[in-house]
Every structure is written in C-alpha cells, then in structure tokens.
Amino acid sequence: GAVVSQHPSWVICKSGTSVKIECRSLDFQATTMFWYRQFPKQSLMLMATSNEGSKATYEQGVEKDKFLINHASLTLSTLTVTSAHPEDSSFYICSARDGYWGYEQYFGPGTRLTVT
Amino acid sequence: GNSVTQMEGPVTLSEEAFLTINCTYTATGYPSLFWYVQYPGEGLQLLLKATKADDKGSNKGFEATYRKETTSFHLEKGSVQVSDSAVYFCALRGGSTLGRLYFGRGTQLTVWP
Numbered sequence: 001g002a003v004v005s006q007h008p009s010w011v012i013c014k015s016g017t018s019v020k021i022e023c024r025s026l027d028f029q030a031t032t033m034f035w036y037r038q039f040p041k042q043s044l045m046l047m048a049t050s051n052e053g054s055k056a057t058y059e060q061g062v063e064k065d066k067f068l069i070n071h072a073s074l075t076l077s078t079l080t081v082t083s084a085h086p087e088d089s090s091f092y093i094c095s096a097r098d099g100y101w102g103y104e105q106y107f108g109p110g111t112r113l114t115v116t
Numbered sequence: 117g118n119s120v121t122q123m124e125g126p127v128t129l130s131e132e133a134f135l136t137i138n139c140t141y142t143a144t145g146y147p148s149l150f151w152y153v154q155y156p157g158e159g160l161q162l163l164l165k166a167t168k169a170d171d172k173g174s175n176k177g178f179e180a181t182y183r184k185e186t187t188s189f190h191l192e193k194g195s196v197q198v199s200d201s202a203v204y205f206c207a208l209r210g211g212s213t214l215g216r217l218y219f220g221r222g223t224q225l226t227v228w229p
Contacts, residue, residue: 006159032215043205043221044160093159097215105209105217107152107160 003027004096006108013084013115021079021111023094029074030096034105035067038091050077084115118143122206122220129196129227137191137223139180139206147208149173149182149189150217154203163191163204196227 003026013019023033032051036044048064050056050071058064066088068080077096081088093110123138141147148167152160164173169184178193189206206220 004159034216041222041224043219046216049216095160095217104162105215106162109159110157112157 002098002104002106004030004094004106004108006092006094006111008111009109010112011114013113015085015115016083018080018082019084019113021081021092021094021113023077023079023096023108025075025096025098025106028096028098028106030077030098031074032097033071033077034095034097035069035077035079036093036095038093038110040091044093047079081113084113086115089113089115118147118208118210118218120206120208120218120220123223124221126224126226129225131198131227131229132195133227135191135193135196135200135225137204137206137225139189139191139220141187141189141206141208143187143208143210145210147210149180150207150209151178151180151189151191152205152207152219154205154222156202160205196225198227198229201225201227 005024007022035047038044047062048056048058050069052071052074056069071077095105095107097105119142121140150165151163153163154160164175166173166182172181180189180191203222205222207217
C-alpha cells in the first residue's frame with residue numbers, strides 16, 4: 001500500500017514550452033501533497049505545499065507563476081512548469097501525505113526534466 | 117526553527133564493514149525523525165523512523181536511536197552490502213507543522229565488494 005506515482009518519469013522539452021507533471025496517490029487519499037526539486041548531488045528543496053481544493057503555499061523564492069500547482073482531487077496533484085528554460089532542468093519529486101493514517105509522507109519516483 | 121545537519125560524504129566502505137552516518141537536529145517542539153534512502157534515478161524510500169525520545173527505528177539491518185539529550189539520530193549498520201550503495205537522507209518532521217519534512221544534505225554511500 002501507500003504508493004505514489006509520477007508521470008512522466010522523464011521529459012525533454014524545448015525552451016519556452018510548458019510541461020505538466022502529474023503526481024498520483026494510488027491507494028490512499030492524499031490531503032496534502034508536496035513538490036520538491038533536487039539538483040544533482042544535493043538535497044531536496046521544498047517548492048510548495050498543496051492541499052486538496054485550495055491554493056498551493058509556495059516557499060520563499062519559488063515563482064508561483066512559473067511553477068503552477070493544482071491539487072484538484074484527493075489523489076492527483078499537478079505541477080506545470082511554464083515557459084521552461086534550461087535552468088529549470090532538474091529532478092522533481094512529489095510526496096503525498098496520508099492524512100488519515102499517521103500523517104506519513106510517501107514519495108513518488110521523481111520526474112527528470114531536461115529543457116533544451 | 118527546524119534544521120538537520122548530516123555528515124558530509126561521500127562515504128566509501130568495503131562490503132561487511134560497519135557503517136555510521138551522523139545526523140543531528142534542531143527543532144521546536146517534539147519532532148519525529150526519519151532516515152530515507154534514494155537509489156540512483158529514483159525517489160525517496162522511507163528506511164526507518166522514530167517518533168519519540170529513546171525510540172529505536174530499524175529496518176533491513178539499519179538502526180537509529182532518537183537521542184533527545186544529544187539531539188542526534190545517527191544511522192548504523194553492522195555489515196554493509198554492495199546493494200546498500202545509495203544516498204541517505206536524515207529528516208525531521210516538526211511537531212507543530214502540517215507534515216512538512218526538513219532534510220539534511222544527504223550522504224552518498226558506496227560499498228565495494
């Protein structure tokens with residue numbers, strides 16, 4: 001149980017285009033989802049926290065107009081990188097919190113974004 | 117505030133060697149403590165956790181004890197295997213936050229046969 005999936009697992013896009021990454025909790029309802037960014041050989045940087053049905057809370061320094069987060073249901077959150085640039089290339093990881101059983105966070109496998 | 121300081125890597129060991137990765141924390145309230153493992157190209161997997169002082173988390177031969185007096189949660193394994201090669205992250209979840217995790221920088225472990 002407690003599986004979180006991400007799609008796609010990797011994506012290559014051209015500079016100036018937008019890319020959507022999906023995060024799904026497969027067997028539990030995620031009241032809260034978190035989006036992280038990880039640079040090579042570095043720790044995870046929390047980008048934003050999203051609660052189902054409400055606006056995401058962004059961490060300081062994260063551009064909310066560039067990284068659009070939607071948490072429309074208890075099993076799905078999406079991160080859209082708008083007008084992507086090469087500096088947005090990174091590994092994006094989501095996690096989902098099971099709000100009903102122990103508040104544990106379960107992590108997705110990550111999405112590798114490369115912007116050319 | 118909440119923060120985690122983790123031993124810098126990389127750590128390179130021979131198979132069957134003893135492993136220790138140090139982790140200390142600063143927190144308000146009563147945090148829960150975690151170790152996560154990340155294999156190349158993958159997301160994070162929970163390795164073990166402890167939710168209160170003196171608790172010992174254990175899994176797959178790894179252990180860590182929640183030491184409130186020294187604000188530490190060091191990861192240990194008595195005999196590492198090549199398959200343990202990965203990046204290990206120490207993390208805390210504050211008692212007063214909505215589930216947010218605070219991560220250390222991660223420690224790269226490489227085990228040679």
